[in-house]
Amino acid sequence: MGIEGIGARVARKEDRRFITGAGRYVDDMVVPGMKHAAFVRSPHAHADIKKIDVSRAKAMPGVIGVLTGKELKADGIGNLICGWMIHSKDGTPMKMGAWSPLAVGSVRYVGDAVAIVVAETKGQARDAAEAVDVTYKEKKAVTEAVDALKKGAPQIHPEAEGNLIFDWEIGDAKAADAAIASAAHVTRVKIHNNRLVPNAMEPRAALGHYDRGEDHYTCWTTSQNPHVARLVMSAFYNVAPENKLRVIAPDVGGGFGSKIYIYPEEIVCLWASKKTGVPVKWVADRTESFLTDAHGRDHVSEVEMAFDKDNRITGLKVDTIANLGAYMSLFSSCVPTYLYATLLSGQYDIPAIHANVRTVYTNTAPVDAYRGAGRPEATYLLERTMEIAARELGVSPAELRRKNFITQFPHQTPVIMNYDAGDYAASLDAAMQAADYAGFEKRRAAAKKRGRLRGIGMASYIEACGIAPSAAVGSLGAGVGLWESAEVRVNAVGTIEVLTGSHSHGQGHETTFAQLVADRFGLPLDSINIVHGDTDKVQMGMGTYGSRSGAVGMSAIVKALDKVEAKAKKIAAHLMEADEGDIVIENGALKVAGTDKTVPWFQLALAAYTAHNLPAGMEPGLKEGAFYDPSNFTFPAGCYICEVEIDPETGRTDIVQFVAADDFGNIINPMIVEGQVHGGIAQGVGQALLEGAYYDGSGQLLTASYMDYTMPRADDLPSFKVSTSNTPCPSNPLGIKGCGEAGAIGSPPAVINAITDALGTENLTMPATPQKVWAAARAATRH
Amino acid sequence: MSDVSLTVNGRQVNAAVEDRTLLVHFLREHLGLTGTHVGCDTSQCGACVVHVDGKAVKSCTMLAAQASGSTVVTIEGLSDGTGLHPVQAAFKENHGLQCGFCTPGMIMAATDMINRHPEGLDEATVRAELEGNICRCTGYHNIVKSILAASQAMAKGKGRAKAA
Numbered sequence: 001m002g003i004e005g006i007g008a009r010v011a012r013k014e015d016r017r018f019i020t021g022a023g024r025y026v027d028d029m030v031v032p033g034m035k036h037a038a039f040v041r042s043p044h045a046h047a048d049i050k051k052i053d054v055s056r057a058k059a060m061p062g063v064i065g066v067l068t069g070k071e072l073k074a075d076g077i078g079n080l081i082c083g084w085m086i087h088s089k090d091g092t093p094m095k096m097g098a099w100s101p102l103a104v105g106s107v108r109y110v111g112d113a114v115a116i117v118v119a120e121t122k123g124q125a126r127d128a129a130e131a132v133d134v135t136y137k138e139k140k141a142v143t144e145a146v147d148a149l150k151k152g153a154p155q156i157h158p159e160a161e162g163n164l165i166f167d168w169e170i171g172d173a174k175a176a177d178a179a180i181a182s183a184a185h186v187t188r189v190k191i192h193n194n195r196l197v198p199n200a201m202e203p204r205a206a207l208g209h210y211d212r213g214e215d216h217y218t219c220w221t222t223s224q225n226p227h228v229a230r231l232v233m234s235a236f237y238n239v240a241p242e243n244k245l246r247v248i249a250p251d252v253g254g255g256f257g258s259k260i261y262i263y264p265e266e267i268v269c270l271w272a273s274k275k276t277g278v279p280v281k282w283v284a285d286r287t288e289s290f291l292t293d294a295h296g297r298d299h300v301s302e303v304e305m306a307f308d309k310d311n312r313i314t315g316l317k318v319d320t321i322a323n324l325g326a327y328m329s330l331f332s333s334c335v336p337t338y339l340y341a342t343l344l345s346g347q348y349d350i351p352a353i354h355a356n357v358r359t360v361y362t363n364t365a366p367v368d369a370y371r372g373a374g375r376p377e378a379t380y381l382l383e384r385t386m387e388i389a390a391r392e393l394g395v396s397p398a399e400l401r402r403k404n405f406i407t408q409f410p411h412q413t414p415v416i417m418n419y420d421a422g423d424y425a426a427s428l429d430a431a432m433q434a435a436d437y438a439g440f441e442k443r444r445a446a447a448k449k450r451g452r453l454r455g456i457g458m459a460s461y462i463e464a465c466g467i468a469p470s471a472a473v474g475s476l477g478a479g480v481g482l483w484e485s486a487e488v489r490v491n492a493v494g495t496i497e498v499l500t501g502s503h504s505h506g507q508g509h510e511t512t513f514a515q516l517v518a519d520r521f522g523l524p525l526d527s528i529n530i531v532h533g534d535t536d537k538v539q540m541g542m543g544t545y546g547s548r549s550g551a552v553g554m555s556a557i558v559k560a561l562d563k564v565e566a567k568a569k570k571i572a573a574h575l576m577e578a579d580e581g582d583i584v585i586e587n588g589a590l591k592v593a594g595t596d597k598t599v600p601w602f603q604l605a606l607a608a609y610t611a612h613n614l615p616a617g618m619e620p621g622l623k624e625g626a627f628y629d630p631s632n633f634t635f636p637a638g639c640y641i642c643e644v645e646i647d648p649e650t651g652r653t654d655i656v657q658f659v660a661a662d663d664f665g666n667i668i669n670p671m672i673v674e675g676q677v678h679g680g681i682a683q684g685v686g687q688a689l690l691e692g693a694y695y696d697g698s699g700q701l702l703t704a705s706y707m708d709y710t711m712p713r714a715d716d717l718p719s720f721k722v723s724t725s726n727t728p729c730p731s732n733p734l735g736i737k738g739c740g741e742a743g744a745i746g747s748p749p750a751v752i753n754a755i756t757d758a759l760g761t762e763n764l765t766m767p768a769t770p771q772k773v774w775a776a777a778r779a780a781t782r783h
Numbered sequence: 784m785s786d787v788s789l790t791v792n793g794r795q796v797n798a799a800v801e802d803r804t805l806l807v808h809f810l811r812e813h814l815g816l817t818g819t820h821v822g823c824d825t826s827q828c829g830a831c832v833v834h835v836d837g838k839a840v841k842s843c844t845m846l847a848a849q850a851s852g853s854t855v856v857t858i859e860g861l862s863d864g865t866g867l868h869p870v871q872a873a874f875k876e877n878h879g880l881q882c883g884f885c886t887p888g889m890i891m892a893a894t895d896m897i898n899r900h901p902e903g904l905d906e907a908t909v910r911a912e913l914e915g916n917i918c919r920c921t922g923y924h925n926i927v928k929s930i931l932a933a934s935q936a937m938a939k940g941k942g943r944a945k946a947a
Contacts, residue, residue: 015880018880018887019874019880020859021819021857021859021887022818023884025817121801201828201885201919251883252882253820253882671878675920678922679921705827711917711919713923714913715911715913715914717924719927719928720924
């Protein structure tokens with residue numbers, strides 16, 4: 001592998017700018033003549049707009065323009081769309097309600113954008129936004145999905161009667177029913193997967209610049225996928241044709257899914273720049289982020305799991321209601337369907353599965369993918385059910401899992417997925433050993449003497465990453481292909497630029513992607529640059545989410561490197577008068593195997609560009625591009641164990657140890673992989689213990705700042721014990737599976753299984769706050 | 784308008800600013816020191832921590848006018864310019880950052896923390912003292928590791944200086 005190649009624990013190339021304050025985020029960008037925007041947002045969860053009076057605002061100091069939805073529509077700017085078509089089980093297409101970037105007629109959640117104010121300073125823009133006089137006629141709001149489906153609930157979109165977006169199913173209902181009817185034991189569980197706010201530390205921002213002279217737009221935006229942003233803004237929102245729109249996502253301060261989508265603000269800033277004649281910058285404040293960033297999760301489910309007399313799972317039936325908020329965000333429809341229900345087999349051999357999913361409009365922020373996206377919901381549901389089943393059956397949770405593990409690969413589940421490789425028992429064993437599972441009862445007894453309740457819980461998760469085979473997702477309703485692109489440009493002096501359609505917003509691509517190249521050609525990492533996040537530099541790409549950039553993005557680089565290597569070898573063979581098949585690349589040189597003939601890499605590159613002595617008919621230059629379309633999903637899997645101690649007097653839960661044993665296939669940089677797992681676990685622990693987005697009955701978000709929404713802090717968490725095992729992924733050239741979301745997927749059930757083990761009750765919902773744990777502990781001791 | 788006069792990263796700065804200008808906005812928008820970030824507006828997240836007269840301060844909590852007469856050091860001025868400050872180096876070595884947005888505030892808070900604990904730091908103390916800084920990427924694991932490593936490196940550095 002070499003000291004900087006595949007598998008090496010290399011410190012990150014990108015760190016220097018971040019640790020010295022030289023990072024460049026959207027809010028750091030300054031364009032000559034740039035002015036500042038503030039949005040007027042609905043204070044009501046559901047209302048009709050009767051009148052908008054902008055006259056007072058327009059007269060305020062520094063104000064350049066005040067624009068509303070009426071003018072936006074007059075200019076032909078389109079509505080926001082959901083890019084994944086789902087059909088209900090009766091064959092009807094999903095019911096997508098109109099979402100104008102600036103509200104026209106009605107507002108449907110607190111934070112819905114109504115108007116934009118552009119002014120000389122941010123302060124002046126905000127002052128004037130407060131002076132925009134909007135007359136609303138308030139309507140009754142509904143915030144819970146279950147309530148929105150009830151008769152007489154407020155009707156949110158005329159397109160979706162009864163607020164039902166689709167009623168979808170997967171699997172075999174008859175087979176699942178039959179398994180439950182003939183079961184020796186059925187475990188029944190109600191699951192609530194709490195609504196979360198992604199909370200990337202960098203608030204969303206957009207800077208729109210219309211260049212009158214060129215009739216060309218540039219948008220700097222906090223995006224995980226700038227190319228998709230350009231495509232959608234051009235093809236659907238009618239902002240500008242693609243050749244007249246450049247989208248740049250510079251340094252982006254975390255995404256976790258929330259920066260995949262194209263939001264109203266970037267569209268409006270671009271449009272407003274043309275209308276006002278000045279570059280327009282908008283930066284969300286944190287409360288705006290809470291109100292308008294796409295939220296995550298918010299599922300309510302009922303589960304039935306059937307077992308035979310030998311404790312083998314014979315069937316699973318799931319009924320889920322998913323809250324999609326006030327509008328269908330860009331990928332909202334695929335999260336509670338193909339990213340969720342297709343993972344309901346977990347790590348287990350389950351012969352019959354059926355899931356029914358209803359998605360619902362409510363007067364809340366739109367809900368879309370958040371780290372894990374559907375897979376945390378599937379895993380929490382399954383792993384809580386497995387733990388509860390083990391307790392009901394009176395068997396060890398580890399052994400119940402082990403008995404039902406899939407052990408033969410490939411394995412076709414009843415819900416589409418074809419698992420290609422894995423060793424689930426290996427992860428379970430590794431986690432149990434690292435946690436000293438065998439010694440737990442002693443620790444529990446010792447804690448009891450100290451007046452503490454100690455519990456242990458596990459979760460064996462699987463996820464589908466490397467999204468995704470384009471034809472497969474196309475057949476399931478995706479509006480885009482999910483391949484990735486790469487271009488490897490060898491400069492005349494031998495240094496290399498790799499252009500990628502992936503986008504790094506914390507994942508360390510500038511290092512790991514360069515490690516691939518260093519490994520291939522034996523070049524120093526310092527001679528390789530990764531270029532991403534700019535549609536003028538990288539032709540096309542699908543961006544970073546769903547743990548896809550390793551499995552898909554790097555595979556595209558591998559394909560491009562193969563082409564570069566092939567051409568380089570042809571040139572080298574020609575220069576050294578050798579057979580092409582005898583050329584090897586080692587330590588930055590091309591050599592004729594078994595001889596002392598050698599051409600240094602830089603000399604080879606120069607020869608490609610001087611073109612004085614190339615093989616007959618060969619084009620000059622050394623630059624190759626590739627598109628990689630995966631042939632299957634990848635299937636990272638693992639086992640997490642959490643051990644907690646609870647103070648029954650206060651309800652405080654301390655995580656005393658947390659173990660993660662993951663199988664990510666081959667690993668490019670273990671340091672970065674561990675970092676991804678740490679961060680994912682923290683988010684999962686946050687969901688389990690601390691985080692929850694709460695609306696009151698009128699649709700006001702009660703948790704709209706860091707004083708109300710509990711983010712995990714350093715003293716809420718322990719250091720984590722992480723390890724990996726490896727069954728290489730057979731479907732991509734690097735054998736890698738992806739590691740970005742595992743931590744957030746596997747940890748919530750492990751934490752709740754530990755707490756319920758300590759308390760002796762299953763009656764506990766996330767987040768397990770001290771108040772809830774205290775109440776549960778008291779209720780449990782009363783029985 | 785308020786006249787402010789302060790030293791930022793060793794340079795004397797004089798300016799007239801709107802009264803409501805926060806120190807963080809003064810640093811970012813008037814001086815172009817964009818390494819100091821705004822993450823929350825409510826003084827919870829710590830992305831805006833700078834040193835004011837040697838102490839860690841959330842620069843979104845302070846008006847520029849209040850900082851007049853003070854000496855301010857931001858992430859851009861932390862190292863002496865010849866290389867990385869030991870805390871910066873430790874964050875890089877220990878993968879104490881991912882997206883980098885909270886990082887300047889973390890590093891400034893960590894430097895202050897280490898300075899206030901010449902006796903050395905342990906994990907529990909570091910975690911408790913990071914109460915005012917939120918990171919969404921790292922799960923804090925490697926931030927804690929970075930701060931402990933920097934604390935040791937700086938103690939050794941001082942030890943060597945004394946011995947010399």
